Amino acid sequence: MTHQIANIEDAIVQFRQMLPTATATATAIDRRESRDGIAMKAVDDGYIENAEEFEQFVEVCTRRRS
Numbered sequence: 001m002t003h004q005i006a007n008i009e010d011a012i013v014q015f016r017q018m019l020p021t022a023t024a025t026a027t028a029i030d031r032r033e034s035r036d037g038i039a040m041k042a043v044d045d046g047y048i049e050n051a052e053e054f055e056q057f058v059e060v061c062t063r064r065r066s
Contacts, residue, residue, distance in 0.1 A: 008055055012038065014062045 012029060019026040024041040033041075039054035048057050 008035070008058065011055075011058045011062045014065065015058045018061060018065065 012035075016026060016029040019029075023045050025038060025045045025047060028038040028041040035054065036051060039048070039051035042048050042054055042057070043051055048054060
């Protein structure tokens, strides 16, 4: 069973703090793009292979950080 984040927006904010400033993913988060837009930038940056992985990837990253 996978633990789901209560609020993905909060997790994205936490995830943003981990990213280098110069990435397209960080820029998309800073610009408050849609989750799909951010996910596509994460694919472009090489963090994930497809956009469907984005929320799970953010969850894993933020869980490891806490």
